[in-house]
Amino acid sequence: MPKIDVIETMIVDVPTIRGHVLSMATMRTQTAVLVRIRFSDGSEGLGEGTTIGGLSYCPESPESIQSVIETYIAPGIVGLDGDDINAVTQLVDRMVQGNRIAKSAIETALWDGLGKRLGVPVSQLFGGAVHKRLPVAWTLASGNSDTDIAEAEEMIERGRHNIFKLKIGKRAVADDVAHVSKIAKALGDRASIRVDVNQAWSLQDARWGLKGLQEAGCVLVEQPIKARYRHAMAELTAKYEIALMADEILNGPEDALVVAANHCADVFAVKVAQSGGLKRGAEVIAIGQAAGLGLYGGTMLETGLGTSAALQLFATVDRLEWGTELFGPLLLTDEILANPIVYKDFNVEVPQGPGIGAELDMDKVNFYSRDRSKTVRA
Numbered sequence: 001m002p003k004i005d006v007i008e009t010m011i012v013d014v015p016t017i018r019g020h021v022l023s024m025a026t027m028r029t030q031t032a033v034l035v036r037i038r039f040s041d042g043s044e045g046l047g048e049g050t051t052i053g054g055l056s057y058c059p060e061s062p063e064s065i066q067s068v069i070e071t072y073i074a075p076g077i078v079g080l081d082g083d084d085i086n087a088v089t090q091l092v093d094r095m096v097q098g099n100r101i102a103k104s105a106i107e108t109a110l111w112d113g114l115g116k117r118l119g120v121p122v123s124q125l126f127g128g129a130v131h132k133r134l135p136v137a138w139t140l141a142s143g144n145s146d147t148d149i150a151e152a153e154e155m156i157e158r159g160r161h162n163i164f165k166l167k168i169g170k171r172a173v174a175d176d177v178a179h180v181s182k183i184a185k186a187l188g189d190r191a192s193i194r195v196d197v198n199q200a201w202s203l204q205d206a207r208w209g210l211k212g213l214q215e216a217g218c219v220l221v222e223q224p225i226k227a228r229y230r231h232a233m234a235e236l237t238a239k240y241e242i243a244l245m246a247d248e249i250l251n252g253p254e255d256a257l258v259v260a261a262n263h264c265a266d267v268f269a270v271k272v273a274q275s276g277g278l279k280r281g282a283e284v285i286a287i288g289q290a291a292g293l294g295l296y297g298g299t300m301l302e303t304g305l306g307t308s309a310a311l312q313l314f315a316t317v318d319r320l321e322w323g324t325e326l327f328g329p330l331l332l333t334d335e336i337l338a339n340p341i342v343y344k345d346f347n348v349e350v351p352q353g354p355g356i357g358a359e360l361d362m363d364k365v366n367f368y369s370r371d372r373s374k375t376v377r378a
């Protein structure tokens with residue numbers, strides 16, 4: 001029996017290649033909580049818990065993720081059988097309410113450990129991959145229309161991305177619509193243009209915004225208003241042709257059911273961390289499929305570790321109608337994986353495993369580490 005022996009967490013801060021301007025924060029570094037579980041048979045599993053813009057995106061912060069794991073999750077699960085992932089995660093759910101990103105980091109490390117012990121990729125533990133590569137979007141968020149156009153042109157030219165998500169919601173609605181329109185016109189039919197408002201608009205803003213965006217040729221709008229205004233999300237979904245995508249409103253299968261049943265969105269942005277882990281992410285996907293909604297492989301802008309884990313799950317999904325945005329490692333100035341994820345021909349390749357298929361470059365991890373690692377032992 002491979003017992004959970006030691007759980008280590010470490011916070012790394014890696015600079016971004018440019019300021020990433022979102023409606024609620026401008027990111028100049030990305031902060032990831034890395035988790036390593038050591039098992040009694042000598043095997044290991046890796047996981048990542050990452051959020052966006054400190055505490056500006058959701059109620060978990062990098063520091064809370066580390067603290068929840070160190071203080072509440074790890075002491076409760078050391079000594080348990082590492083192969084019994086359901087038993088461990090169900091116990092964690094009884095011990096800890098919420099804190100889905102922290103739970104996801106631990107659950108990912110358990111799946112990675114199990115896959116490595118069995119010598120198979122995690123996708124196989126979820127029924128098998130049906131894709132070797134997936135389309136991958138890039139986010140244009142420099143804060144300037146001309147810089148964004150130049151960046152998009154370069155991405156198209158290099159064959160890296162032709163799906164672009166524009167981060168808006170910081171300026172007046174009319175200015176945002178003009179920004180999107182300028183970029184859409186410049187790129188024409190060479191690219192698919194979507195936007196993410198990160199909840200910044202009021203319902204009134206959103207009525208003008210959605211009308212303007214669809215006239216500008218934008219095909220999808222993500223989380224235009226606050227997650228708690230479900231009725232208003234449903235109203236916007238019903239009223240406009242442009243696809244409305246659920247992001248912050250979607251925290252696991254329970255939310256997925258409510259969003260689907262009340263037609264609050266046309267598309268689910270499935271995020272592994274926000275769902276509470278790979279299994280919960282699979283449940284969100286199943287609910288979206290059952291409701292006939294579109295699916296999109298979302299990101300919390302994770303490093304290659306969390307990105308590899310998400311790829312294992314998304315590779316098992318028949319149709320991701322809106323592709324993925326698993327570009328997190330490309331937003332960072334440096335790579336912390338010893339085996340970087342491959343991006344080419346407008347796609348991201350699914351790591352071939354075993355486990356999540358990611359190995360850390362420990363020199364890099366130590367270089368970007370904020371503090372000593374924290375360790376809980378059996």
Ligand code: MUC
Nearest residue numbers: 139196198247299301325
């Ligand atoms: C979000 O809200 O979707 C995903 C891509 C990106 O640039 O930011 C994230 C967060």
Ligand code: MG
Nearest residue numbers: 196222223247
């Ligand atoms: Mg979003």
